[in-house]
Amino acid sequence: MTFRIGIISDTHGLLRPEAVRCLAGVDHIIHGGDIGRPEIITALRGIAPVTAIRGNVDTGGWAVEYAETKLVRLAGRAIYVLHDLKTLRIDPVVQGIDLVVSGHSHVPRMETVDGVLYLNPGSAGPRRFKLPVTLATVDITRGSIQPAMRSLVNG
Numbered sequence: 165m166t167f168r169i170g171i172i173s174d175t176h177g178l179l180r181p182e183a184v185r186c187l188a189g190v191d192h193i194i195h196g197g198d199i200g201r202p203e204i205i206t207a208l209r210g211i212a213p214v215t216a217i218r219g220n221v222d223t224g225g226w227a228v229e230y231a232e233t234k235l236v237r238l239a240g241r242a243i244y245v246l247h248d249l250k251t252l253r254i255d256p257v258v259q260g261i262d263l264v265v266s267g268h269s270h271v272p273r274m275e276t277v278d279g280v281l282y283l284n285p286g287s288a289g290p291r292r293f294k295l296p297v298t299l300a301t302v303d304i305t306r307g308s309i310q311p312a313m314r315s316l317v318n319g
Contacts, residue, residue, distance in 0.1 A: 168191050169302045170299065172187070172299040173219075173286070178204075179208070180289075184207070186314050187211050195208065197216075217232060219247040244261045249282065281311060283302070
């Protein structure tokens, strides 16, 4: 049985229809911060349960309900979520973390270090510079974690 997580970040108030289509059918969504507007999370909750954290642009009164970091367990895996990977203050290996999700840079990245998958889904919001517009999915099975980057806009 596969448990699919949709991972999105840096929407900056824009939830693209392509993102909604890409997230359809996921079991859970993680938002890595810079949400932009509370309606983004409301719309995502219409797709699947959501774990979200606050990013540096999430400064309005609505954003106080979101923590700066979150540890969530999904499908038997420990997932640590923070906005800016440079602010990571724990040792994921010591803490038994399987996946670290971050955002902030708008640069999509997947890298496994010491058995921990570090995943930045890039930005799914307004295009910044010439960076791609992306999100990620992660398929968790009993024996594996399989990430995939998903492009939302061509070119």
